[in-house]
Amino acid sequence: MLLAKSLQEIKPSYIREILSVANSPDIISLAGGLPDEATFPLTLMQKSLANLANMPSLFQYGNTAGYGPLLEYFRSCYQLPSSHDGIVCTGSQQGLDLIARAFINPNDKVVMEAPSYLGAIQVFGLAQANIESVAQQADGSDLKALEACFAKKDVVLFYAVPDFHNPTGVCWSLAVRQQVGRLCQQYDVTLIEDAPYRELRFKGEALPLASSFCPNHSLVLRSFSKIATPGIRLGLVTGRSDWIAPLNKVKQAADLHSSMPMQAVLLDLLQHDEFAHHLERLRHLYRARCEGLINSITQKLPSYCRVQAVEGGMFVWLLLPTCDVDALAKSALEHGVAVVPSSVFYQDSEAVIPALRLNFTNATIEALDDAIDRLAMVIKSHCAI
Amino acid sequence: MLLAKSLQEIKPSYIREILSVANSPDIISLAGGLPDEATFPLTLMQKSLANLANMPSLFQYGNTAGYGPLLEYFRSCYQLPSSHDGIVCTGSQQGLDLIARAFINPNDKVVMEAPSYLGAIQVFGLAQANIESVAQQADGSDLKALEACFAKKDVVLFYAVPDFHNPTGVCWSLAVRQQVGRLCQQYDVTLIEDAPYRELRFKGEALPLASSFCPNHSLVLRSFSKIATPGIRLGLVTGRSDWIAPLNKVKQAADLHSSMPMQAVLLDLLQHDEFAHHLERLRHLYRARCEGLINSITQKLPSYCRVQAVEGGMFVWLLLPTCDVDALAKSALEHGVAVVPSSVFYQDSEAVIPALRLNFTNATIEALDDAIDRLAMVIKSHCAI
Numbered sequence: 001m002l003l004a005k006s007l008q009e010i011k012p013s014y015i016r017e018i019l020s021v022a023n024s025p026d027i028i029s030l031a032g033g034l035p036d037e038a039t040f041p042l043t044l045m046q047k048s049l050a051n052l053a054n055m056p057s058l059f060q061y062g063n064t065a066g067y068g069p070l071l072e073y074f075r076s077c078y079q080l081p082s083s084h085d086g087i088v089c090t091g092s093q094q095g096l097d098l099i100a101r102a103f104i105n106p107n108d109k110v111v112m113e114a115p116s117y118l119g120a121i122q123v124f125g126l127a128q129a130n131i132e133s134v135a136q137q138a139d140g141s142d143l144k145a146l147e148a149c150f151a152k153k154d155v156v157l158f159y160a161v162p163d164f165h166n167p168t169g170v171c172w173s174l175a176v177r178q179q180v181g182r183l184c185q186q187y188d189v190t191l192i193e194d195a196p197y198r199e200l201r202f203k204g205e206a207l208p209l210a211s212s213f214c215p216n217h218s219l220v221l222r223s224f225s226k227i228a229t230p231g232i233r234l235g236l237v238t239g240r241s242d243w244i245a246p247l248n249k250v251k252q253a254a255d256l257h258s259s260m261p262m263q264a265v266l267l268d269l270l271q272h273d274e275f276a277h278h279l280e281r282l283r284h285l286y287r288a289r290c291e292g293l294i295n296s297i298t299q300k301l302p303s304y305c306r307v308q309a310v311e312g313g314m315f316v317w318l319l320l321p322t323c324d325v326d327a328l329a330k331s332a333l334e335h336g337v338a339v340v341p342s343s344v345f346y347q348d349s350e351a352v353i354p355a356l357r358l359n360f361t362n363a364t365i366e367a368l369d370d371a372i373d374r375l376a377m378v379i380k381s382h383c384a385i
Numbered sequence: 386m387l388l389a390k391s392l393q394e395i396k397p398s399y400i401r402e403i404l405s406v407a408n409s410p411d412i413i414s415l416a417g418g419l420p421d422e423a424t425f426p427l428t429l430m431q432k433s434l435a436n437l438a439n440m441p442s443l444f445q446y447g448n449t450a451g452y453g454p455l456l457e458y459f460r461s462c463y464q465l466p467s468s469h470d471g472i473v474c475t476g477s478q479q480g481l482d483l484i485a486r487a488f489i490n491p492n493d494k495v496v497m498e499a500p501s502y503l504g505a506i507q508v509f510g511l512a513q514a515n516i517e518s519v520a521q522q523a524d525g526s527d528l529k530a531l532e533a534c535f536a537k538k539d540v541v542l543f544y545a546v547p548d549f550h551n552p553t554g555v556c557w558s559l560a561v562r563q564q565v566g567r568l569c570q571q572y573d574v575t576l577i578e579d580a581p582y583r584e585l586r587f588k589g590e591a592l593p594l595a596s597s598f599c600p601n602h603s604l605v606l607r608s609f610s611k612i613a614t615p616g617i618r619l620g621l622v623t624g625r626s627d628w629i630a631p632l633n634k635v636k637q638a639a640d641l642h643s644s645m646p647m648q649a650v651l652l653d654l655l656q657h658d659e660f661a662h663h664l665e666r667l668r669h670l671y672r673a674r675c676e677g678l679i680n681s682i683t684q685k686l687p688s689y690c691r692v693q694a695v696e697g698g699m700f701v702w703l704l705l706p707t708c709d710v711d712a713l714a715k716s717a718l719e720h721g722v723a724v725v726p727s728s729v730f731y732q733d734s735e736a737v738i739p740a741l742r743l744n745f746t747n748a749t750i751e752a753l754d755d756a757i758d759r760l761a762m763v764i765k766s767h768c769a770i
Binding site: 001002003005049053103122125126243248253255260 | 423425541542
């Protein structure tokens with residue numbers, strides 16, 4: 001069989017490929033977007049996991065939208081109005097894929113920030129969307145460029161990660177959130193707000209969801225991979241009921257429903273008395289690692305490397321002078337440190353700004369410091385200024 | 386947002402809709418394709434489930450193709466040659482969806498048996514395939530019609546359920562399997578062999594997979610919903626490595642990977658000393674229920690209702706004289722018995738043969754007998770001959 005046309009231009013995920021290489025014990029990996037296994041709240045999940053064997057109904061076919069009690073919990077926890085609904089997905093990645101399949105025709109225009117989450121580039125690529133990019137500034141999307149895009153009147157949706165962006169770590173200011181909400185309403189564009197890192201704020205003040213400024217012009221994607229565990233593959237989409245219903249229809253064909261036992265375990269975890277403490281410990285640990293990494297960078301990398309402080313999430317974005325970032329990342333791997341070059345996060349290769357994405361959640365402060373030592377050598381030889 | 390064109394013609398699954406109605410205690414449901422919860426091998430899974438809390442690596446992001454040890458087990462269990470691979474899916478439903486997304490362009494020709502599995506009609510409908518139907522006979526597909534279809538030279542794939550077909554229960558003879566294998570090779574058509582009911586044979590002799598007669602012109606879908614449990618959502622696709630690789634690429638975008646803890650539990654179950662006994666008990670129970678249902682039908686329904694004996698699976702197909710099957714099924718529901726009318730299993734409404742799909746796995750022999758009592762009344766009033 002020949003590949004479908006929609007698949008012919010899709011590259012396999014660089015990150016998924018590098019993760020298998022980066023497993024070697026000689027390599028310090030700052031490449032993945034992995035939470036630290038040692039932080040997984042398995043103690044809080046132990047009782048629920050053991051109790052599953054007494055709950056046969058969880059092992060039967062279930063509702064496509066998700067496990068009823070979990071959906072009820074989400075409705076109350078996220079204060080969904082009666083005109084809104086939720087659908088549990090096999091990871092928020094599936095939520096995004098369902099949205100693209102339900103609402104995007106080939107050549108439909110989709111706006112993304114540049115750089116952007118690789119998994120989103122893949123999804124909209126598979127949907128054969130016409131992707132338009134808007135640059136990111138320190139406080140969020142370039143609003144002038146965004147409005148110019150929207151004003152062309154043929155944009156279906158705007159995909160964004162306002163909290164601790166992947167890969168840059170940028171967090172939208174309140175003003176940007178309000179303006180994006182206003183623009184989405186004014187130009188009738190749907191904001192797809194992807195919020196996997198929202199609960200990982202370890203500094204500064206929490207800001208409202210951007211979608212809260214355009215509740216009927218938005219869908220929100222949430223992930224439980226960062227605050228619970230990734231392996232259970234559970235995410236959530238919420239928004240207008242008339243937009244959630246089509247996602248249900250696609251999900252019937254896509255996988256009928258997501259794992260019911262895992263949904264029941266997640267509900268118990270989210271409701272566990274100790275869950276808030278677990279999140280506190282997680283934020284505390286990630287803050288220390290992030291600060292450690294930024295200290296190492298400041299001390300050990302040439303001053304032409306620039307890094308912006310972040311207030312949460314899992315990544316910092318290391319800006320470099322003009323260089324071949326792919327060759328640099330390859331060389332770094334040979335020197336025992338895995339990083340992701342900026343090139344993989346751009347739809348349009350001409351827009352690539354030389355940078356590296358560095359993950360700080362899955363290595364100790366000591367390992368992060370060693371990684372920067374290794375990286376320093378490589379950067380100096382690749383970016384001779 | 387407007388619905389994508391591909392979704393506009395897709396009806397929500399009648400079966401998923403009726404399942405929510407058929408939950409009422411007053412209704413005996415023969416509508417679902419549900420295994421009996423009471424048979425779930427939770428005792429055999431108990432230790433694995435409880436032990437998950439000690440295995441943090443299972444809760445991390447994992448490989449898209451599946452949990453390594455489970456893939457190894459499948460390779461050995463299904464004797465995959467070195468040129469073939471497997472990919473674990475979120476139910477075999479996802480496997481089918483990945484195949485359609487990887488290999489079908491809009492208007493590509495796909496051949497299916499008529500009637501056919503509703504979930505497959507949905508998947509190929511979403512892929513905007515041009516579906517051509519071939520009638521089913523007592524021993525499998527109508528080979529003359531199939532060859533005539535293939536001879537037109539533009540068929541990409543042939544989707545079939547050779548073992549205990551859903552909805553008809555038909556099991557392909559050895560000769561049909563051999564001939565289909567030969568035709569697929571001769572006309573370069575890929576056989577998508579969906580085998581969810583294969584292990585549920587309770588009579589007669591096991592036959593080789595149809596795909597074994599065209600191993601490089603086929604992909605095999607397996608489900609663990611019927612022999613393990615549906616709620617864990619795990620299935621498998623196997624076939625040529627160069628056809629499994631594109632499925633991996635689509636799955637990266639679709640959900641990254643399927644639940645790792647559930648994959649580990651499934652592996653333990655499949656390797657459990659008592660698993661073979663579990664399957665024996667399941668087959669014994671389903672055989673008794675199937676025989677009970679056919680006895681009730683023979684004794685209580687008018688002689689113009691015809692039912693064919695089955696040797697396994699979950700369904701019998703009750704052929705009726707010309708009547709409005711949708712009205713009949715609706716009336717049956719009002720009289721306390723849920724069944725699925727044949728109309729939902731046909732892509733082409735003009736080809737519909739009046740019949741009902743009756744599931745025998747999720748009700749006791751007594752309940753099945755009561756259901757036929759109720760159905761007798763309804764049939765007599767709808768099929769006045």
